[in-house]
Amino acid sequence: MPEARGGTKSSHWRRCLVVITAVLLLVVIAVLVIVAVRQNRPTPPNLKFGIVLDAGSSHTGLFIYQWLAEKMNDTGVVRQRDSCSVKGPGISSYWADVEQAGLSLRDCLNEAKRSIPVEQHRETPVFLGATAGMRLLRSQNSSQAEKLLQAVEAFIHSYPFDFQGAQIVTGADEGAFGWITINYLMGNFLQDMAGPHETVGALDLGGASTQITFVPDGEIESLDNSMHFRLYGKNYEMYTHSYLCYGKDQALKMFLQKLGVSANGTVFNPCFNEGYEKSINVSNFFTSPCTPMPPWTTHQTLRVIGTGNSHQCRDHVRQIFNQSSCAWNQCSFNGVYQPHVWGKYGAISAFYFVMKFFNMDKEKVSLDEVKVAVDKFCSTPWDQAKNEYKIKEKYLSENCFSGHYVLILLVDGYNFTSSTWNNIQFMKKIGGSDAGWTLGYMLNRTNMIPAELPRPKPMSKASYLSVMIIFSLLSFCWSSVCLYSGGRFADRDRRIWRRDLI
Ligand SMILES: Nc1ncnc2c1ncn2[C@@H]1O[C@H](COP(=O)(O)OP(=O)(O)O)[C@@H](O)[C@H]1O
Numbered sequence: 001m002p003e004a005r006g007g008t009k010s011s012h013w014r015r016c017l018v019v020i021t022a023v024l025l026l027v028v029i030a031v032l033v034i035v036a037v038r039q040n041r042p043t044p045p046n047l048k049f050g051i052v053l054d055a056g057s058s059h060t061g062l063f064i065y066q067w068l069a070e071k072m073n074d075t076g077v078v079r080q081r082d083s084c085s086v087k088g089p090g091i092s093s094y095w096a097d098v099e100q101a102g103l104s105l106r107d108c109l110n111e112a113k114r115s116i117p118v119e120q121h122r123e124t125p126v127f128l129g130a131t132a133g134m135r136l137l138r139s140q141n142s143s144q145a146e147k148l149l150q151a152v153e154a155f156i157h158s159y160p161f162d163f164q165g166a167q168i169v170t171g172a173d174e175g176a177f178g179w180i181t182i183n184y185l186m187g188n189f190l191q192d193m194a195g196p197h198e199t200v201g202a203l204d205l206g207g208a209s210t211q212i213t214f215v216p217d218g219e220i221e222s223l224d225n226s227m228h229f230r231l232y233g234k235n236y237e238m239y240t241h242s243y244l245c246y247g248k249d250q251a252l253k254m255f256l257q258k259l260g261v262s263a264n265g266t267v268f269n270p271c272f273n274e275g276y277e278k279s280i281n282v283s284n285f286f287t288s289p290c291t292p293m294p295p296w297t298t299h300q301t302l303r304v305i306g307t308g309n310s311h312q313c314r315d316h317v318r319q320i321f322n323q324s325s326c327a328w329n330q331c332s333f334n335g336v337y338q339p340h341v342w343g344k345y346g347a348i349s350a351f352y353f354v355m356k357f358f359n360m361d362k363e364k365v366s367l368d369e370v371k372v373a374v375d376k377f378c379s380t381p382w383d384q385a386k387n388e389y390k391i392k393e394k395y396l397s398e399n400c401f402s403g404h405y406v407l408i409l410l411v412d413g414y415n416f417t418s419s420t421w422n423n424i425q426f427m428k429k430i431g432g433s434d435a436g437w438t439l440g441y442m443l444n445r446t447n448m449i450p451a452e453l454p455r456p457k458p459m460s461k462a463s464y465l466s467v468m469i470i471f472s473l474l475s476f477c478w479s480s481v482c483l484y485s486g487g488r489f490a491d492r493d494r495r496i497w498r499r500d501l502i
């Protein structure tokens, strides 16, 4: 009988132990859940901002970027928050009235002030990068270009931001930063991507210059065209070239200059739709170093009349590309060295606008389909085209030329073929951020792309605590189970021993 009482007592204690362990377990789980919920409560994010003004030849755009301060050196964390299109032409057009260049930026800078929290204004860096329009102005009149930049700087300094100055970006940098932007936004710098050639090339068509940038599959013969970057622990040897004057606005001027003019000052233009006519003032039109005054300047005003003839248009556009000599193993045009194009490309800015107009910006559209679409548009009478497309008259009237120009630049110039055409993706944005050189430029100026991969961060306090609690809990449970089963075995052994004794 006493033994039976002893057995009841020990099983009572065992039950107590199980209940206590279960209660303890519940308490610990509850504490863990509370800690986790508190830790993960959304805290105000530590957002940082940066502004880049893209002072292009035809217009200025303002881009606001944002990122989390603690993640600034990680891959793919900077995103576009906002953008603003400055009204009016590019800053280089204000060369005769430089104060206006700064003032033209007022609305967009005010918008930036509204978009960024006031307490962040003082630490928000602002960069202004001017491209081919200012390069051309500098080559014509460097002191005027300097004055213009100073006037723009003085105006931006009146804003509460951390202004880092206005610079004329070199053609090589414009190409390289466009390439960085595209690959950064596509996440191509991440280490776990397969293969050594995971990056995509960048093709940028502006109004006054155009850039081609890519990592070739062999040696780069010309040092002038080679750029080296070490990003996130990997080396990139890039080929880049910027063709000044081969942006689509300057190219149109070079093309017009090559057309013959009749005795009464009429120019028949096969790259304008039939029925389209416009007058141009010769001294206002041929002002850039790309188009010195043509020999036929006896006329002050020219009457340009569209004839909409694709065949003739192509022939004339080809004349602005000099294919006659190449001192390297391979060239694009004008004797410029270029390795053969390979891999994928992102084509941005006017490449995109033009292809979008022809509805040819989709994937898997063949080169022949693009040619057919351009020819079809060029043979459309101007009145019909105006009725069909409700876009700015300037763009519409130039699109026959632009379509042919893009095709000739990419195919005859850069040597893309029917089979490599589909490697070009015409793009404006990547995941909500504009694909242009500005983001790459800011990442570089703020040292946000490290040469080496950022080291993995140590565990946060919360994670450390959670791991410690979980491990303690597991050890506790494990020892309880061991003790419990140990007790049961000891009881059983005692019983067997006693039985043996009896
Ligand atoms: N909606 C549009 N349709 C066609 N072309 C456009 C459109 N918007 C902008 N563009 C063209 O894109 C080009 C942008 O060039 P821009 O960046 O100003 O010059 P650059 O880069 O040479 O300094 C210009 O030729 C402009 O006319």
Ligand SMILES: [Ca+2]
Residues within 6 Å of the ligand: 056, 057, 131, 205, 206, 207, 349
């Ligand atoms: Ca541009």
